[in-house]
Amino acid sequence: MTEEIIIAGFGGQGVLSMGKILAYSGMMQDKEVSWFPSYGPEMRGGTANVTVIISDERISSPILNKFDTAIILNQQSMDKFEGTVKPGGVLIYDPNGIVRHPERTDINIYTIDAADEAARLGLKKVFNMLVLGAFLKLKPLIEPEYMHKGLEKSLPLRHHNTIPENEKAIARGMELVMPKHLLN
Template identity: 80%
Template sequence: MTEEIIIAGFGGQGVLSMGKILAYSGVMQNKEVSWMPSYGPEMRGGTANVTVIISDERISSPILNSYDTGIILNQQSLDKFEKTIKPGGLLIYDPNGITHPPVRKDINIYSIAAADEAGKIGLSKVFNMIVLGGFLKLKPLVNPENIHKGLEKSLPARHHKLIPDNEKAIELGKELLIPVVVLN
């Protein structure tokens, strides 16, 4: 099993930390992982993305140009990465701020209104975990126990009190997915 994922959105949406929590959970589940962020001028332009690979085998290139899954949180990233999802792959996007929704018919597409929901329940800080929950519902690569450990390892000790909120958000995300295109 090798899962190649691109997570992309605005800086500040928790793109890099979502990737880190997923990767650390993978380490806790004894998988090989890599986490390759965009850095430098790309980030300073307001968008952030990270390539996360989780595998049972030694990982070859940490840098890719096609992905099994895209987790997309803004229009620029959708424009950039929709075409890079492998045929038969998965695209999850938050429709908040999306004016041109995805158009492909050869990949599975789900929307998840995580930003709206996080605002409603007053947990905007864990918006990214709602999205992660949606992904894990469709691709349960890591089990909840190892996600808990991943959260403990990724978050500084002063934020450990927020772990229950993070886990609640992951569970909530699992209920919020709306299928847009589902291949047979």
């Protein structure tokens, strides 16, 4: 099993940290992992993306241009990455702020209303964990106990009190993910 994932959105949405939590959790479950960020001068407001690979085998290239799953969180990323999903692959996006929805018919497309839900909960910081929940519902690569360990590893000690709300958000994200276009 090898899962090649791109997560893309605005800086500040938690794109890189979502990738990091996923990679850490994979590592805790004894998978091979890699995390390759688009690093640049942008911080909040700019675009950010990260390639995460989780595999049972030694990872060849951490740098890719085709993905099994694309998690897309803003319009610029939709424009850039919709075409990079392998045929038969998965695209997950938050429709909030999307004006041009994905048009591909050779992939499975899902939505997750994570921004709305985070606002409703009054917990903007769990936005990325809602999205991660959606991904894990569709691709249950990592067991909940290892997600817990991954959160423990990647969050600094002073934020460990937020682990329960993060886990709750992951579970809520699993409920919220909706199919938009499915292959037969």
